[in-house]
Structures are given as structure tokens and as C-alpha cells.
Amino acid sequence: xxxxxxxxxxxxxxxxxxxxxxxxxxxxxxxxxxxxxxxxxxxxxxxxxxxxxxxxxxxxxxxxxxxxxxxxxxxxxxxxxxxxxxxxxxxxxxxxxxxxxxxxxxxxxxxxxxxxxxxxxxxxxxxxxxxxxxxxxxxxxxxxxxxxxxxxxxxxxxxxxxxxxxxxxxxxxxxxxxxxxxxxxxxxxxxxxxxxxxxxxxxxxxxxxxxxxxxxxxxxxxxxxxxxxxxxxxxxxxxxxxxxxxxxxxxxxx
Amino acid sequence: xxxxxxxxxxxxxxxxxxxxxxxxxxxxxxxxxxxxxxxxxxxxxxxxxxxxxxxxxxxxxxxxxxxxxxxxxxxxxxxxxxxxxxxxxxxxxxxxxxxxxxxxxxxxxxxxxxxxxxxxxxxxxxxxxxxxxxxxxxxxxxxxxxxxxxxxxxxxxxxxxxxxxxxxxxxxxxxxxxxxxxxxxxxxxxxxxxxxxxxxxxxxxxxxxxxxxxxxxxxxxxxxxxxxxxxxxxxxxxxxxxxxxxxxxxxxxxxxxxxxxxxxxxxxxxxxxxxxxxxxxxxxxxxxxxxxxxxxxxxxxxxxxxxxxxxxxxxxxxxxxxxxxxxxxxxxxxxxxxxxxxxxxxxxxxxxxxxxxxxxxxxxxxxxxxxxxx
Numbered sequence: 001x002x003x004x005x006x007x008x009x010x011x012x013x014x015x016x017x018x019x020x021x022x023x024x025x026x027x028x029x030x031x032x033x034x035x036x037x038x039x040x041x042x043x044x045x046x047x048x049x050x051x052x053x054x055x056x057x058x059x060x061x062x063x064x065x066x067x068x069x070x071x072x073x074x075x076x077x078x079x080x081x082x083x084x085x086x087x088x089x090x091x092x093x094x095x096x097x098x099x100x101x102x103x104x105x106x107x108x109x110x111x112x113x114x115x116x117x118x119x120x121x122x123x124x125x126x127x128x129x130x131x132x133x134x135x136x137x138x139x140x141x142x143x144x145x146x147x148x149x150x151x152x153x154x155x156x157x158x159x160x161x162x163x164x165x166x167x168x169x170x171x172x173x174x175x176x177x178x179x180x181x182x183x184x185x186x187x188x189x190x191x192x193x194x195x196x197x198x199x200x201x202x203x204x205x206x207x208x209x210x211x212x213x214x215x216x217x218x219x220x221x222x223x224x225x226x227x228x229x230x231x232x233x234x235x236x237x238x239x240x241x242x243x244x245x246x247x248x249x250x251x252x253x254x
Numbered sequence: 255x256x257x258x259x260x261x262x263x264x265x266x267x268x269x270x271x272x273x274x275x276x277x278x279x280x281x282x283x284x285x286x287x288x289x290x291x292x293x294x295x296x297x298x299x300x301x302x303x304x305x306x307x308x309x310x311x312x313x314x315x316x317x318x319x320x321x322x323x324x325x326x327x328x329x330x331x332x333x334x335x336x337x338x339x340x341x342x343x344x345x346x347x348x349x350x351x352x353x354x355x356x357x358x359x360x361x362x363x364x365x366x367x368x369x370x371x372x373x374x375x376x377x378x379x380x381x382x383x384x385x386x387x388x389x390x391x392x393x394x395x396x397x398x399x400x401x402x403x404x405x406x407x408x409x410x411x412x413x414x415x416x417x418x419x420x421x422x423x424x425x426x427x428x429x430x431x432x433x434x435x436x437x438x439x440x441x442x443x444x445x446x447x448x449x450x451x452x453x454x455x456x457x458x459x460x461x462x463x464x465x466x467x468x469x470x471x472x473x474x475x476x477x478x479x480x481x482x483x484x485x486x487x488x489x490x491x492x493x494x495x496x497x498x499x500x501x502x503x504x505x506x507x508x509x510x511x512x513x514x515x516x517x518x519x520x521x522x523x524x525x526x527x528x529x530x531x532x533x534x535x536x537x538x539x540x541x542x543x544x545x546x547x548x549x550x551x552x553x554x555x556x557x558x559x560x561x562x563x564x565x566x567x568x569x570x571x572x573x574x575x576x577x578x579x580x581x582x583x584x585x586x587x588x589x590x591x592x593x594x595x596x597x598x599x600x601x602x603x604x605x606x607x608x609x610x611x612x613x614x615x616x617x618x619x620x621x622x623x624x625x626x627x628x
Contacts, residue, residue: 060498062494082497083494083497083498084497084500084501084502084503087497087498087499087500088500092498092499093498095495099492099495100492101487101488101491101492101495102491102492103487103491104484104487104488104491108484111481111484112481112484112485112488112496112499113499118500118501118502119502119505120482120502120505120506120509123480123481123482123485124477124480124481124482124509125480126480126481128481168499172499172500
């Protein structure tokens with residue numbers, strides 16, 4: 001990694017260069033490049049099959065790229081680490097389908113996510129300190145789940161589960177949050193509230209949001225990257241991107 | 255859910271404590287003419303049930319709380335049993351048929367001149383007890399290390415645990431392997447100097463089994479109640495999610511698997527002096543499957559349910575194999591099918607149902623989750 005010391009790399013939080021992934025000959029990502037600065041919130045749009053989820057999989061270590069570089073914080077080569085190591089470095093992920101621990105209480109969901117030693121010994125003999133409890137209380141308030149803390153997460157509504165999952169990400173306190181379609185299946189008021197929540201989170205975290213819902217992306221008001229067939233098609237403000245004739249063709253031409 | 259379960263758990267422990275005191279009294283102090291007299295064979299039978307209950311608790315720890323349906327737990331039970339059997343064999347000494355002070359009878363019969371290295375030290379009780387926990391524990395560690403790192407899960411993991419116990423089953427059958435082959439180890443005389451034929455030894459072994467069951471429950475309950483336990487259940491429900499939060503899932507599984515194997519080994523060690531024999535049939539794949547049925551019938555993910563299931567099914571087995579021997583296997587199969595269909599939470603689910611504040615919700619969520627990912 002000869003250019004590891006170059007300024008362009010050290011200033012970025014996430015640096016993807018020429019990343020390609022193929023599954024049985026199908027190219028999910030074709031030489032994808034993307035740079036995210038610390039504190040930045042970015043929206044990723046693109047039609048189905050554009051490679052949005054595969055990109056998330058590469059960043060979080062679920063999928064190893066065939067070629068290309070993925071650097072985090074200028075130092076860590078994510079292609080050499082597994083999911084747990086990457087998560088420990090400070091990359092959190094929210095899935096498209098809300099995945100909370102359905103048989104655990106809301107509070108326990110947050111407890112498991114809270115930044116703390118993850119070893120078997122630490123969880124077997126450790127005690128929860130008051131700091132952890134305060135963090136959990138604060139997150140319960142942010143995500144409007146304080147009244148539901150003792151409920152089994154499986155009994156929450158769809159929107160509440162989405163928020164709980166975002167709350168779990170907050171508890172992890174990652175440097176980078178990957179959020180996959182956070183408003184899918186939400187009502188309009190829930191969508192607006194989620195946009196508020198994400199903007200609040202973006203104040204002290206870097207965030208990548210993958211979303212189909214253009215109203216929501218407009219509400220976020222951040223830089224947009226449009227993916228198509230595994231590569232970046234356009235990048236800029238939402239107005240610039242949606243004015244790009246190639247983007248129009250991709251979205252409307254089929 | 256868990257508060258109610260803990261109350262039942264306390265009741266369960268109380269019953270075991272009473273049994274550990276009462277059974278020896280009824281067997282040793284009460285006159286044989288009395289209606290309350292417990293003959294030694296019955297004490298031995300009850301002790302055997304308790305050993306099965308310990309095995310069931312061990313299996314429930316990994317199956318009920320971590321989703322690892324091990325169909326090879328009989329192997330850990332049998333290995334613990336063999337370690338105890340080897341100690342008992344060396345205690346026979348010159349009282350064997352061939353009166354060899356060092357070599358057990360089967361070795362003399364095979365014309366062996368020296369004691370194999372694997373048998374060294376087994377005349378010393380503490381060493382044998384160390385092996386009771388070490389051998390199953392190390393096997394589980396090695397097996398689990400490979401299996402969990404390779405992310406083998408679900409039914410594939412169940413199949414390779416079956417293969418593991420089957421491989422040991424075949425290996426222990428061989429005379430050359432050095433553990434008595436097909437006949438296994440038997441004709442035991444005494445344990446720590448106490449004759450295994452004596453009613454008092456049988457009563458003591460029963461009480462020891464009851465205490466071991468209490469300890470197995472207490473240790474498992476403490477593990478489940480810690481943050482580790484919450485993480486373990488989260489691994490069961492959403493494994494990849496736990497990885498993305500930063501947990502080393504394979505280490506979580508490995509720890510539970512090793513603890514469970516050690517508990518199973520202890521159960522086997524208590525079982526062997528009570529039944530008086532250990533042979534390769536204890537490794538038979540069917541034994542491990544039967545243990546899974548006990549847990550399912552009693553109620554997985556409850557610990558005490560597993561123990562109750564083991565005792566209830568084995569009681570039924572003892573009765574039915576006596577009364578209608580040819581129908582027992584059909585009965586066992588039927589029990590499993592009906593239990594899965596109508597009692598997703600087992601016998602214990604039945605006990606918990608009446609008292610739950612909102613049982614439907616919890617039970618149905620569990621049933622769907624568990625059904626989807628065995």
C-alpha cells in the first residue's frame with residue numbers, strides 16, 4: 001500500500017477504489033469507486049440490481065471483493081477483516097428488513113449493541129455500569145422508545161423496530177453508519193421523523209443511506225451518488241443528479 | 255417469562271434436595287416391610303433417570319439457548335462414562351478372572367503385555383475425574399472450533415455431530431482401540447473402596463446425581479442469566495446481525511458447546527457406576543437423537559423442562575418396554591410428533607401457559623422463529 005500516507009487517503013473516512021465483485025459470472029460491482037469524508041452524510045440511489053446492497057456487504061466484510069481497495073479511516077484495509085473486526089473498528093449497519101432481536105426486550109437489544117468489550121469473558125462476568133444505563137436511557141429517549149423499554153422487541157410495530165435498529169446503531173457509536181432503506185414501509189409522518197433522526201445522527205457520525213424514496217432523499221438534503229450496474233453513474237446534489245440525462249434514462253428508460 | 259420460570263426452577267431444585275435426602279432414608283433406614291421402602295434397584299433406576307436429566311440440561315443449553323441442535327451429545331456422555339469405567343476397571347485389580355494386578359481382564363484375554371498409555375493414571379481417582387471433564391471438553395473444543403469457524407449451522411451441523419458420534423461408535427467397537435471393544439467395560443467391583451453392590455453406595459450415587467443435576471442447572475442458569483446468555487440467545491435468533499454488531503459468534507457458540515459437553519461427560523461418569531457397564535452402544539446415534547426428544551418433549555429453552563422431559567420419557571420407556579415392548583419405538587415417535595405439533599414449548603410450556611400475562615404473543619413468536627431455523 002504505497003500511497004497509504006497520501007493526503008487524499010488519510011483525509012477520507014471511507015475510500016473505495018476500483019472495487020469489483022462477481023457472483024457466478026454476474027458482475028454485481030464493476031470497478032466501483034467512492035470517497036466519503038469524516039462527518040459526511042451521503043445518499044446512495046439507483047435502480048434494483050445497481051449494486052447498493054453488495055457495496056454494503058463489501059464494506060462490512062460480508063463479501064470479499066475480487067479486486068479493488070477498501071480503506072477505512074486511512075489505515076484499515078477492510079478486505080482483509082471479517083464482520084466482527086470491521087464492526088469493532090466502528091462500522092455499523094442497518095439492514096433493509098428491520099432485524100432486531102425479536103425475543104429480547106427493547107432494553108436488552110440496546111444493551112447488546114452498546115459499545116463495550118465483546119469477548120466471552122467480558123460478557124460472562126461483566127456488570128453493567130451506570131454509564132451504560134445512561135447511554136441506553138438517552139437512546140431510548142432519542143428513538144422515542146422509553147415507554148417500550150421492557151417490551152419484547154418482536155411485538156413492536158414496524159416503524160418502532162426500524163427506530164430500535166437505528167437506536168442499536170447509535171449504541172454501537174460507530175464512526176460510519178450504513179443505513180439500508182430506513183423508511184421502507186413507513187408512513188409519511190414516520191418517514192419525516194426518521195429523516196430528522198438521521199440528520200441528528202449525522203451531526204457527529206458519517207452516514208451512508210441507501211434509499212429508493214426520492215422524497216426522503218430530498219428531505220435529507222445531502223450529496224447523492226447514483227449507482228447503475230455496479231458503478232457510479234452520477235454524483236452531486238439531488239437536483240444535479242436527477243437532471244443528468246443518463247440517470248433519467250436509467251430510471252425511466254426501462 | 256423468565257421470572258415465572260425461575261420460580262419453577264427453585265421448586266425444581268427444592269424437590270431435588272428433598273429427593274437427595276429422602277431417597278437414601280427410604281432405602282437404608284426404612285424397614286423393607288414398610289410401604290415406603292425403596293428397594294436398591296429402584297434407587298438405581300431413579301439415579302439413572304437423573305443422569306439422563308443432566309444430559310438433557312446440557313443439550314438444552316446449546317440447543318435451546320444457542321440453536322445448536324447437537325445430535326452427538328451421547329458421545330460426550332459416553333466419553334465421560336468411559337473415563338469413569340476405566341477407573342472402575344483398574345479398581346478391580348486381582349479380583350478379575352485372570353487376577354492380573356495391572357491389566358484388566360480383556361487385555362489379558364487379548365494377550366497384551368503392557369498397559370496402554372491411554373490407561374495410565376486411571377487407578378488414581380482425581381486423575382480419572384479430570385479426564386471425565388477434559389476428554390469431552392477437548393473433543394467439543396476441537397470439533398466446535400472447526401465447525402463454528404467454518405460457519406456450519408442448522409441441519410448441516412446436526413448431521414456432522416451425528417457423524418462424530420457414529421465415528422466414535424465404530425472406533426470403540428474395535429478391540430485394537432484398547433477400550434474393551436464390543437463388550438466395553440464391566441464387572442466393576444467398587445468405587446473409592448465402596449462396593450457398588452451395596453445399597454448404601456447406590457443411595458449415595460443417587461444423591462450425588464441429584465446434586466450434580468442441581469449444579470448443572472445452577473451453572474447453566476447463571477450462564478443464561480448473564481449478558482453472555484443474552485448474547486447467546488441473540489446469536490440463536492439472528493446470527494449475522496450479531497456479527498455486524500461486532501461479536502465473535504464462533505467464540506460464543508464454542509464456549510457454550512464446551513461447557514455443555516463437560517456437563518454431559520459428568521452425567522456419563524455418574525451413570526456408569528449405577529448401570530454397571532459402559533460399551534460402544536452408548537455412542538449409538540439413536541441415543542443422541544433420543545436425548546433431543548427428551549428436550550423437545552420437556553420444553554426446550556427452559557432447562558428444567560429438559561430435565562423433566564428426560565425423566566418423564568424414560569419413565570414412560572421403562573414402563574412401556576415392560577408392558578408392551580414391541581410398541582415402545584412407535585410410542586416414542588408419536589410422542590415426538592405430537593409434542594412438536596401441540597406442545598411447541600413442551601410439557602413445561604403447558605405449565606407456564608396458564609400463568610403467563612400475555613402468553614400468546616411470546617409463545618407464537620418463539621414458535622415461528624424456532625421453526626424457521628432449527
